[in-house]
Each structure stands twice: as structure tokens, then as C-alpha cells.
Amino acid sequence: MNYITIALQCIVAISILNVWLVQNKKATQWRGGNATTIIEEFEVYGLPVWMCYVIGTLKVLFALGLIAAIWYPELKEPSAIGLAVLLMGSIAMHIKISDPIKKSFPAFLFLCMCVYIAFSDKIVLS
Template sequence: MEIFIKVLQAIVGLSILNVWLVQYNKPTRWRGGDAKTILEEFKVYGLPAWFCYVVGTLKVILALLLLAAIWYPELKLAAASGLALLLAGSISMHFRINDPIIKSFPASLFLAMCLIIIFYG
């Protein structure tokens, strides 16, 4: 189980970093509404641009901590819990604007992985 949890940590951490550091200005099928970038997505949700930067910074920091927790397990609970909270917020934003449920699939999947890390890791 320990290896499985570490694999989940790597998947979640690297995926969050990919979204916020590589894919942030690229259109994906998962963006809220008809947004093409993360900043546009926050606008669709009715959130200010500064909030995008706050959320992005927190997600990147927590993703890095989750990866570091592979070697420093004492970081795991805080990192996974923080990401779970932010991912739940992402899901709620999709529901708020009546997005098709498929658009919240990645956030839901990563939330489930974080919950496994929290409760079984």
C-alpha cells in the first residue's frame, strides 16, 4: 500500500504542476465554460484575476510538498488535505456555472486520489 500511495502522490503532484505551469495558457476540454486559459476560466466563474494567482500559487506549493512527501512523509497530510480542499472548490465552481459534469472529472479524480492519500497513506 505504501508504494501505491507514493504513486498517487506523484500522479497528483505532477498533474497539478502540469496544469498550472505548463497548460495554464492552453485550451483544454476541462476548462470551465468556454474559457481557453486559466485566467479566462476564473473570469467565467466570476472570480477576480488576483484570486487565480492565489489559488495557483497554493496549488503549486501544495503539489511540490506532496511530491516532497514521498521522501518526507510528515508533509503528506497537510499537502493532500490542502489540495483536496482546493480541488473541492474547483468542482463546486463547475457546478456553480452549470458545466457538464465531465468538465469536473479531472478535479474529481484528483480529489479522490487525495482522499485516498489522506485516509490510507
């Protein structure tokens, strides 16, 4: 059992759940453009509102998968890779609308964590 990986799983999962379930209607410094809610952010990106619900549902499911993976390790890799793909999309949307790089930082940081989580069993440190 790798406690660093488990800690990262918890950090990523709790952060994603916080953004999508608690902070979704609140303005933050990380929102794209001048959006104050997640729905507004998707509109700024030129994406339909239904896509916000699809992406949000997937992110919440993958985040819950990371938590469940503590007890069911077979969920770890698909959940982390799924989140990594969605986080790459987040970064691409910030770039699309020419946001300052600072706004992409959380997505990039969590992307790095997800890649580590997904492949931590394959990483050999000697």
C-alpha cells in the first residue's frame, strides 16, 4: 500500500468534489474568463450547458472512483486516467480563450497528480 498515492487520491478527489458540488455557484480566481459559476464558465468556453452536466457528472464519478480505489485498487487507474483526460480538456479551454496561465495552474497540478496516481504502481524508484 503506497500512502503517498492514497494521499494524492484523497487530495484530488476531495478537491474535484469541492469544485463541482460545493463551489460550483461561487466565483473563484480560477474560473475561465470572467465567469462566476461553472455554468457561466462553460458558456465563456463556447460549450453548451448540457456539456457542463456531462463533464461534471464524469468528474464526480471519477473522483468517487479515486476514493473507492483505496479499497478497490482496480478503480485507481481508470479513474485517474479519466480525470487526467478531462483535466487536459480544462487546460485546453483556458488556452482557447487566452486566459492567463495562472488560471490553468490547478488543472495542470491535478493532471500531474492523476498521471502519478494512474502509473504509481509502474514507477520504480531506486
